Amino acid sequence: MSHPSRTRTLIVDAAAESAFRPLNGVGGVPGPVDGHPDFPDMTPLWREAGVTVVRSFDWVSRLDTRDNPTSLFPDWSADVDDPASYNFAPTDQWIEAVHAIGAEVMFTIASSIPKNKLPAEDVELYGRVVEHIVRHYSQGWAGGPAKPVRIYEFGDQPDFGPLHFAGRPEEFFAMYRAFCTAVQRVDPSLTVGGPAIAFPLEADAPYREGFLAFVRENDLPLDFFSFLWFTDGSRDPLDYRYVARELRTLLDDRGFTETALTLSYWNYLAVPSSTAPAAEKGAFQAATSIALQDTVIDHAFFFRADSGRDPHYGFVDPGGVGDVDGRPDERSRALALAGRALTGRRLAVSGGDESGLACAAGRDGDTLRVLVANYVAPDSALAPRDEDRFTFRIPIGEQRIELGLTLPPQRTELASAGVESARIELQNLPWTDATVHATITSLSGEVEGPRPVAVSAEGTLQMDLALAPQSVFLVELTA
Known part of the structure; x- marks a missing residue:
């Protein structure tokens, strides 16, 4: 089991809708x-x-x-x-x-x-x-x-x-x-x-x-x-x-x-x-x-x-x-x-961070989707910069054109928090005391499900995901 600090709780409120x-x-x-x-x-x-x-x-x-x-x-x-x-x-x-x-x-x-x-x-x-x-x-x-x-x-x-x-x-x-x-x-x-x-x-x-x-x-x-x-x-x-x-x-x-x-x-x-x-x-x-x-x-x-x-x-x-x-x-x-x-209607999500762990959710008809991404910036991006400037060369035939551009200020928050797993808590689901079908698709193309999962009488559901670095999962729930 992961150390508690390595687990993140992501809360999706299906009753709080807005537009994408x-x-x-x-x-x-x-x-x-x-x-x-x-x-x-x-x-x-x-x-x-x-x-x-x-x-x-x-x-x-x-x-x-x-x-x-x-x-x-x-x-x-x-x-x-x-x-x-x-x-x-x-x-x-x-x-x-x-x-x-x-x-x-x-x-x-x-x-x-x-x-x-x-x-x-x-x-x-x-x-x-x-x-x-x-x-x-x-x-x-x-x-x-x-x-x-x-x-x-x-x-x-x-x-x-x-x-x-x-x-x-x-x-x-x-x-x-x-x-x-x-x-x-x-x-x-x-x-x-x-x-x-x-x-x-x-x-x-x-x-x-x-x-x-x-x-x-x-x-x-x-x-x-x-x-x-x-x-x-x-x-x-x-x-x-x-x-x-x-x-x-x-x-x-x-x-x-x-x-x-x-x-x-x-x-x-x-x-x-x-x-x-x-x-x-x-x-x-x-x-x-x-x-x-x-x-x-x-x-x-x-x-x-x-x-x-x-x-x-x-x-x-x-x-x-x-x-x-x-x-x-x-x-x-x-x-x-x-x-x-x-797509569909955006749902409120909390628990992500500004270090590469991102989460979004939406409801499109009878399908509710949760997208979780665990992007980990490479070490080269975390080394302190001398200046907020990026120079590079573009090869055009035999030419090497050198160009440069201004960057946003470097963020120390970009360094990954090292999250290894996520608990997704879905609240106020449109289904209560019911069985829905869950499908999980990963960035590798692997698909798990659909498998039945139970929604409580209060309209809540919990799911756990292992989050390796550079992983993405799409959870789809259908009635």
Whole structure:
């Protein structure tokens, strides 16, 4: 038996309901299409995980600013008004695949990184092309999808050194204005935002304060402000709480109180040289999914919820889930378990901590779910920092681009409390003096049950779980 200090009691109050935040978005390639038959079909996993919205940026659906046969508009000397001038087919297939699982699409307008990062040569022409792309995906122009796309994002990491945008901030801002004007010509009720900044804690930055000032001065719409965050430099699931609070204050102080906060990318690691076991990544994913519910983030996209095969960079991104052929691993299962758990009505939970032991519960119809994650940060993340700064190198061909970013303050609470087991006490259950069926699914894929368990006359139930480091369990109770 574990020492008492190694056991944690987690209390779920089924009578205290609230709403989950809608944070179950993903980025990634849905599956095989013409020209890319080697991409595995991720839609069964996305369906199991209850994915609600998919960000398109990592698809082939990029609007390059120079002639490119794979671009949405391959030839900039072509007739803008002629449907034959556009290359919609692969993207249409992916949008239909996303719509088929009941999810929406957030369509990102950005150039064909890494091959081209140049600004538009003719901003007015660029806007007219954007308009036709939006008409295709929102109004069915040129045989567009039956179900309209209603969310459009502009830009992807324009602040990422010379790697994503090789123009001046003023040129990027002019393209955003052309983008907004084009979308409004199609339908003013469509949702627009951007610019998916890579380094959200850099103060007085051109693509942060500078971008917001341009939007305000030009009276442009900004329904959401998007950013991304990975934890290579901290390994801390609560980074997102800190970063989001900083950005929310920034937006509110500048009058953007109605602008939503969108986390366009999140994951454990993003730098190609960063490594960790799949179980550690999966435990982090589950713990972070739970932690995100108590942030001021309005929408979030896990990146990347596919095999990591990339149509642009020509390598397998370490941020994927499963193996290169799509077979599941702990990262895939974490995505599915968290997605299944954080649906329906949220139930009050107490007993977790800020050291990696996280718990959430929800009730969806006749099923009650409890998700428990025991993420243990590696020793490298616990060593005292010299400064709250993370520097890294990105290999692009023969180049080695060195970049750096500001980190949230280091938390001493990140060190694991060493919990080895948990007692889950469920109170005020919707069933009294009854037998329900319990199923426990772990990060390894092992499934225990369903087995009958008794609910007391007072509507209470207790269950015990052994919690190894980097473990995740989903408990499902059904009448």
